[in-house]
Amino acid sequence: MTTTVAAYAAPAAKAPLERTTIERRTVREFDVLIDIEFAGICHSDIHQAREGWGEAIFPMVPGHEIAGVVSEVGPGVTRFAVGDRVGVGCLVDSCRECDNCKAGQEQYCTGGSVGTYNAVGKDGEPTYGGYAQNIVVDENFVVRIPDGLALDVAAPLLCAGITTYSPLKRWNAGPGKKVAVLGMGGLGHMAVKIAHALGAEVTVLSQSLRKKDDGLKLGADHYYATSDEKTFQDLRGSFDLILSTVSAPLDFNAYLSLLKAEGALVNVGAPEEPISLNLFSVIGGGKTLAGSMIGGIAETQEMLDFCAEHGLGAEIELIAAQEINDAYERVLASDVRYRFVIDTSTI
Numbered sequence: 001m002t003t004t005v006a007a008y009a010a011p012a013a014k015a016p017l018e019r020t021t022i023e024r025r026t027v028r029e030f031d032v033l034i035d036i037e038f039a040g041i042c043h044s045d046i047h048q049a050r051e052g053w054g055e056a057i058f059p060m061v062p063g064h065e066i067a068g069v070v071s072e073v074g075p076g077v078t079r080f081a082v083g084d085r086v087g088v089g090c091l092v093d094s095c096r097e098c099d100n101c102k103a104g105q106e107q108y109c110t111g112g113s114v115g116t117y118n119a120v121g122k123d124g125e126p127t128y129g130g131y132a133q134n135i136v137v138d139e140n141f142v143v144r145i146p147d148g149l150a151l152d153v154a155a156p157l158l159c160a161g162i163t164t165y166s167p168l169k170r171w172n173a174g175p176g177k178k179v180a181v182l183g184m185g186g187l188g189h190m191a192v193k194i195a196h197a198l199g200a201e202v203t204v205l206s207q208s209l210r211k212k213d214d215g216l217k218l219g220a221d222h223y224y225a226t227s228d229e230k231t232f233q234d235l236r237g238s239f240d241l242i243l244s245t246v247s248a249p250l251d252f253n254a255y256l257s258l259l260k261a262e263g264a265l266v267n268v269g270a271p272e273e274p275i276s277l278n279l280f281s282v283i284g285g286g287k288t289l290a291g292s293m294i295g296g297i298a299e300t301q302e303m304l305d306f307c308a309e310h311g312l313g314a315e316i317e318l319i320a321a322q323e324i325n326d327a328y329e330r331v332l333a334s335d336v337r338y339r340f341v342i343d344t345s346t347i
Ligand SMILES: [Zn+2]
Pocket: 042, 043, 044, 045, 064, 159, 160
């Protein structure tokens, strides 16, 4: 059984998104029906809608930064009730049995996790994301948005927030630690806020000084332009942790030189092309080059609670659904401060 729902979809790779309808399953035993109020636009929506990461499923309804209100629950649901403010991020299911799932790392499920869109669910049906009026999700993949967070600024936390919070926690960003955030976009601006709230000394490394005032206002202590060669001389050996949020190709050897001995450069951006690395860049100084992908469901809840406690929402530009295609172009041009969020009532 399904119900018909209005949505914005890409009908084919690289085609503009347009208004359409999709079928959502009716609520099953452990499902929650969420009336979506806001959906963030993540750079990865564009990668996938344009097949930058490989073959994709069309029509595609992107959107994995979803905030809304529960409007129906299945008979087996225990964690949510009608009227609850909730969010859904990048995953809507996983095997729940592998070591990673049992450890709360559903994002690294070896039995096959299910993406919120551009994936096929265990029922064999394609998944459709948040650029829609509602979504049906198993309660185990739904998180609670605390009252202190407005839903529009909370939506981007479901991807940009957890993607930066998880590695900052894992690599011990906190008091006494010097943390550099590479890139000052949707992910980067959240990394600055979260690293600052965790107590770290935060430096932004951005292409230019164009967003310097914003960066300092959001919690950065220092701000440098990577287009200036002097930055790499001045900051050599400076950081305990560099979090790269950049999805364009980078000179990783140059950035590794900015780490202290045994420091770590953690990558959450996802360039479409392989990188070139001189391994002496990590051998000298015993450095770590690492990756991190979103975070588990329990950690996503922890992140939302942390953000509510510290008053951290995303900086957003709220748009109508009709502006999605223009917004995509502006994201590609790095012309957004700092996350587009779709008011889904306009769909
Ligand atoms: Zn995302």
